[in-house]
Amino acid sequence: MTILVIEDDRKTGDYLKKGLIESGYQVDLVRNGTDGLHQALANPYELIVLDVMLPGIDGWQIMSALRAKRDLPVIFLTARDQVSDRIHGLELGADDYLVKPFSFTELVLRIRTLLRRGVMRESDTFQVADLHVDVLRRKVTRKGIDIVLTNKEFALLHLFCKHQGEALSRTLIASEVWDMNFDSDTNVVDVAVKRLRAKIDNPFELKLIHTVRSIGYSFGEDS
Structure with missing residues (x-):
């Protein structure tokens, strides 16, 4: 090597x-x-x-x-x-x-x-409903419309795509996306999810990000 x-x-x-x-x-x-x-x-x-x-x-x-x-x-x-x-x-x-x-x-x-x-390389692309994520090119589109994300927003979306249908806790999300532990009373994850929703969910009829009460969030068509 x-x-x-x-x-x-x-x-x-x-x-x-x-x-x-x-x-x-x-x-x-x-x-x-x-x-x-x-x-x-x-x-x-x-x-x-x-x-x-x-x-x-x-x-x-x-x-x-x-x-x-x-x-x-x-x-x-x-x-x-x-x-x-x-x-x-x-x-x-x-x-x-x-x-x-x-x-x-x-x-x-x-x-x-x-x-x-x-x-064991991860998938280079993800297709979730009408959302397409190209990991290598860091390119996101929905219904053919380009969506510009910050590095942190892209990391959050990538995590969601890898765990479609799973309920992810705020602690897990913070650990994976920020690579550090956050105090339980911080709202950094909620703020980041809100910003991501504004770009990939709010302009479209089908919602992909779902709040899981008392846990965190899930992602996908049927979550």
Whole structure:
């Protein structure tokens, strides 16, 4: 399996390449964002280890451009340690986020987990009644009408599509979409669902998002 490492710090990049090769992977190392994005789009890598602060274009820009073209595991490995940075990276579509200084053993374990998960890829598209969701292109249409969603709204819709007909608790939704636990008295999930409803349900006769009393929400034609 071939991994692309995009890391501008020479010492860290060399350390990662040497360690990953010793762990059994083939590794390409690129030291700037422009070449990194070109390499990522031009070659069939199984996984990318990506820094944020890079010369040329930064990791955020690479992640956005990559998700518009390809679907493969990406781990951010960066000194950006704020919670807001982690949330931003995950919202852009990263599969994991590891802060420097890091444990190399932990990095390898996370890589192995993502590669195992990648063997069973999720569906690329969902069709629910007249709603069509293209996960790779992050494109949503209903009755042929394009619907523009924020990253968080798209993640919420994607979760609903993967669990059609199931009653999802607010706690589960918060954990899956925001990757963190929220206090029970917060209304962040309800607000997000309201915004998503306004775009994919309110303009149409058939409603797909349903409130499940005392639990949370379900999704589908017959929920």
